[in-house]
Amino acid sequence: MSSLLDLIKSFRLYRMCLLCAFLLLGCDAGNHYPHNIILCIGDGMGVAHITAGKIAAGTLNLEKFPVSGLVTTHSANRLVTESAAASTALATGKKTNNRAVSVLPDSTPLKTLFEHARDVGKSTGVVVTSSVTHATPAAFMTHVDNRRKQAEIAEQIVNSGIDVLIGGGRGYFVPASRQGSRRKDDKNLLAALESRMPLVLSADNLSANSDGQKLAALLAPGGLPAAANRDYTLARLTRLAIQILSKNTNGFVLMVEGSQIDWAAHHKDAPNIISEMLDFDTAIGAALDFAQSEGRTLMVVTADHEAGGLALHDGSIQDRQVSATAFTTGGHTASMVPIFAYGPSSADFSGILDNARVGQILIDRLQKRKTPATGDREARR
């Protein structure tokens, strides 16, 4: 009788162990499906740009990420990509030709991460230091065959259902008759935007408008001032976006871009690469603070491509100084870019991935789906 009892007890113990194992596996932050996604894109941010930032800062927030890997960035028609095709890959999981914005080479629109997010009731937001009509943010909100069509991109943004829109590019929203307009028609998209959400045109008025669930802040006619000349950080803009978006109990997807790392690289300007890199890293820190306290947020940090073919030739760790750099180009390169991840599903972003696969994983996790692990990366193009 007692041995029967022991058997029942041990069976119960066995079941409890099994249950615990399941719970532990299920709670593993690396495998859970995320409630929120924060994707941070350092435009043009290669390994050397990060290294320069680390030398200058000592320690970066990027170093807190438990998962890292590398991403191939070629587009459908070029080994060396640009932001539109690269951002399309991250936003839709599909490759397209250079300059195309979330459409296939034949102009067929590609469903974006943001459109998938809205399907499941999540809010969406963009925070950038470029114009909001620039290629990287445009690929998350719009579909056009050429990134140069920023006036059309602005119009599509207004009707995109975006909940938080923070950056520059006001000129593309004001009619041609008004000063500072970058449009050729008389459409007043500022008015259209304001009919949908609170609209702020100066950084001074940002805090007063954080109560609602939506916000448009177009803080400059074109790109925002460079980090070195700005009296507000990308971290502040990111915190504000998270504060607003996190009011949606269904969750949110946010894209934050350090847009001007790329611009500094095009200018072969190492000091500005560092200040833009550090501004981007503070935003990463702000988002990571939220992700760590919230617990259900997947954070992914990567770049659309490398810019400048940057190499660091001399400097001092002790003096936190980069004193000699070389650039192989004033354009972009095909070098792989780093990726970092934290939170639910973060384990999926280790190793070498293609940029389209990064986008596909984000879309799949949003839909609580695993991404098939085929060995044939070319098939995913």
Ligand SMILES: [Zn+2]
């Ligand atoms: Zn560039």
